[in-house]
Amino acid sequence: MSSIRYALLTLLAREPLSGYDIKLQMNSRIGPFWKVGSNQVYPELSKMEGEGLIRLQGTEQHAYRPVRKLYEITEAGREALIQWTLERGGVETVRDDFLLKAYNSWLVKPEEMAAQIEEVKKQHEERLAAYVAKVEELTAMLDAPDSHDPIASTISVVEFGIQYERLYIEWCEKLLKKE
Amino acid sequence: MSSIRYALLTLLAREPLSGYDIKLQMNSRIGPFWKVGSNQVYPELSKMEGEGLIRLQGTEQHAYRPVRKLYEITEAGREALIQWTLERGGVETVRDDFLLKAYNSWLVKPEEMAAQIEEVKKQHEERLAAYVAKVEELTAMLDAPDSHDPIASTISVVEFGIQYERLYIEWCEKLLKKE
DNA sequence: ACCCACATGTAAGGAGTTACATGATTAC
DNA sequence: GTAATCATGTAACTCCTTACATGTGGGT
Incomplete structure (x- = not known):
């Protein structure tokens, strides 16, 4: 079930991103299909880093702003994502x-x-x-x-x-x- | 936001039902659109009864079984449901x-x-x-x-x-x- | 003056899932 | 003897939403 982590991995499989980037892409690119708030993104990124699914690629600092932390997917993360993609699940409820x-x-x-x-x-x-x-x-x-x-x-x-x-x-x- | 209570009222607006009936109807009639578990139905029915949106119409006892509690919608419940029906909300995320x-x-x-x-x-x-x-x-x-x-x-x-x-x-x- | 963009994060609470508990009866 | 149906309900947990907190620069 816990799909938010796979939503994050889905985006990170394509390019390294910061938590903020992920939030933006969720609300535009795959926008209305999936949404996340910052409260979910940042703790989940930390957890996933701890589990070795992603790693910190580097940080950027622009002037006064908070440090921008760029994450990239690891081989383990890629494998976990592929496994989930091929896993079968039940049909969803529409809930509109x-x-x-x-x-x-x-x-x-x-x-x-x-x-x-x-x-x-x-x-x-x-x-x-x-x-x-x-x-x-x-x-x-x-x-x-x-x-x-x-x-x-x-x-x-x-x-x-x-x-x-x-x-x-x-x-x-x-x-x-x-x- | 999109609370389960209106789903219950929606069914009760048509006929008096027990919590069990509601659960069954949710998983068949409006089935894949909405779903509830017993953990949500029973506490919510109690709450709604306390707020005067529904009332206990009567109880039935079949042999050894637990008492079947039939609820019916009140005038206040009907009004609340109508108001919600005409209320505007944002577009939902599909989340599949x-x-x-x-x-x-x-x-x-x-x-x-x-x-x-x-x-x-x-x-x-x-x-x-x-x-x-x-x-x-x-x-x-x-x-x-x-x-x-x-x-x-x-x-x-x-x-x-x-x-x-x-x-x-x-x-x-x-x-x-x-x- | 005031809000928005950037970028991180925490807190509180409601919504939803899975599992359990009772307990007789019918069906395989 | 194992499971499903009926009918209520609780417990533990995850998930998701809304709001808040920080802090500066740029636009209106």
């Missing part, structure tokens, strides 16, 4: 508040629900636009289609995001028609 | 392990990843079949299309599930082609 709210739509006035649906739809349209831009950016970076290129893997995942947002938007439209 | 694993596919041998993808695809196909059966069952129960019928709301949510599983399966197939 709005699905529950839709389940309650029979309780409220149709016009009030419609306003709510429109709002949710708008949020997902914004995400869709961000994903589409991301895929275009990534595709430009990838010259040859190669399944061993990390960028190709990233594109696949973001494409899932695009399909998901499209489905969500279409579903919202179907709900609006029913009201 | 397999998306992270796919993000790591560049690290592993294509044939090993393919086996993993096939396995995941199979799990989602099983879910899809369950949802399709559920929708058919619900549609048969609904005679007139009416947006104030709770069954209509349920169908909408399960239809989301169907679309989601289909998208997941198609995405798996696309991954397999890329390998």
